[in-house]
Amino acid sequence: MYKLRPILKTYYESLEENKILGMKCPECADVTWPPLPICQVCGSTEVDWTEMGNEAIINEIRFEDSSVGGDYTFRKANDFFADKETPYCISIGKFPNGTHEFHAALYGINEDNLEKWKGKLPFVAPVHFIEMAGGFKAVGFKIPTE
Structure with a gap:
């Protein structure tokens, strides 16, 4: 079973540091903002944080x-x-x-x-x-x- 990560906590803490985070899939390179725990293209659960810029x-x-x-x-x-x-x-x-x-x-x-x-x-x-x-x-x- 997939273990949910505290996505909202990490995301909102980064905003307090004026940093916007999205999720990047290492399997297909899909980058999603706002962040979601599952890749929207290939369905991978191995997504990780990436900075989106300013x-x-x-x-x-x-x-x-x-x-x-x-x-x-x-x-x-x-x-x-x-x-x-x-x-x-x-x-x-x-x-x-x-x-x-x-x-x-x-x-x-x-x-x-x-x-x-x-x-x-x-x-x-x-x-x-x-x-x-x-x-x-x-x-x-x-x-x-x-």
Whole structure:
């Protein structure tokens, strides 16, 4: 039987050190973020930690008014963001060394600059650690400074 490792503890402790960890499979080289205990390509349980870096490639911006609908996960997560004032939207991207796309908060997008940034896709965005109300960090990204 497979012995589960304390994946969440290791992951969140690394975020406190401003380090983002994913999982890499030594058998097929698949790299997953957020980390999962089983390779999403070959099913191996021999995955191990790998650093993801401090920037990602943003491929899509989904700007929605969350009061009208939008992505429920982000509307729910927003209840726990310590900073509720900085504008953000949902983005789809991937880490340069990752093999899977992710959904994450992208900070700095608003109705005034949305079209400008959509016109720059894909672009590289630096990591923005999100302070959560529970006293821990989560991972988002921010538009790059010009």
